[in-house]
Amino acid sequence: MILFFLSSTGQTTTKTDSSLKKLPGDRPTGQTTIKTDNGLRNFDGDSSSVKNKGLFLEPVEITAIRAGDKSPFTKLNINAGQIAKTNNGQDLPYILDQTPSVVVGSDAGNGIGYTNISIRGTDASRINMTLNGLPYNDAESQAIYFVDLPDFASSTNSIQIQRGVGTSSNGAGAFGATMNFSSNAFFPDPYAEFNNSFGSFNSWKNTLKAGSGLIGGHFTVDMRLSRISSNGYIDRATSDLKSAYFSTAYISNKTSIRFNIIMGSEKTYQAWNGVPESKLYGDSAQLQQETSSKLAAETARMKAEAKAQAATEKLANEGDSHRRLPACLACHINNSGGPIETPVITGQSEEYLLKQLNDFASGNRKNDVYGRMRDVASKLTPEERTALARYFQGTL
């Protein structure tokens, strides 16, 4: 994505209020009223002159859609310092996670990779997002996707969230909420910064930032390179994100021209059900074959499961005469007339039952009179013991 900004302001105006001349009192001459066009010009205390610091314009394109202190909108401003505190490489929604009415979600489960956001219960297709004043919502679905903006937070100097209908006039998205992000900060001094963070699930963030400061009194160049990677909290949810940001500006008294390039790429593993390759490339014969072989595999799996279940039920109810295995239920049945010391095994946990069967089989547990259970358990295969423990668990 390439964003291009051009802005200019009016001139500083100095106005003399002649009506004040008529006032009696200690003011000998006219009072000078000084009106400045933005906060960056400096009033030096002398009532008749404005000392111009030389530069500069504020990023005008943002202020046009931002709500001021007195505007009647529910809003929140987040500055660069606050962003830096929560910026650990997670996507933009996770940086806004602790702000009012924001609910976030993530495919990988840890906020890195594919994420989503809702504000006041309204989903991303009703939230209007602007980057430096430019609409960012997807033209097709109207939703906002952060997938192309890895680590954009590292280049963001301020965020305003307006909850509910706000000032933004950009599209229907502004119905639920409005978020505007500004990356147009002006850095007069050269800087270089290398940030690294590491967290759970092998999550890494490396950010390299540098800026030229003011060159020749008018030019600035800022850049950022980022790499974020994580295994994700969920299985098969790794992500590998790369992004670059480049911004150069010409700034003078009356004009500010800024050229921003924001680039991002993201590779995520498949945390959801993906599209088969044959469907993607329209290979219907291949698709049909895959579907029928999947169906056959599923049918075979279900048949095998039913067979195993029947075999387990048979062991429980009838035993296995070839191996001289009596039916479990010959002795273990509620209110049965089996050996007096036979415990009820239904209604116990699978883990407990399995452990007892294994202990009897290995001889670790030997408190059974005449070794009856040791004899039974040692004739069972490990798979049969697991299946029987599952069969008897919990059922009363």
Ligand code: HEC
């Ligand atoms: C001949 C009778 C008999 C048969 C058949 C029998 N058991 Fe047992 N089982 C017992 C007795 C008696 C005990 C109690 C041993 C003791 O006093 O510790 C027992 C204990 C157990 C326990 C431990 C229960 C607990 O609360 O600790 C499990 C589990 C168990 N049997 C599973 C089975 C399974 C599964 C089968 C079938 C494959 C089976 N038993 C077949 C007599 C039998």
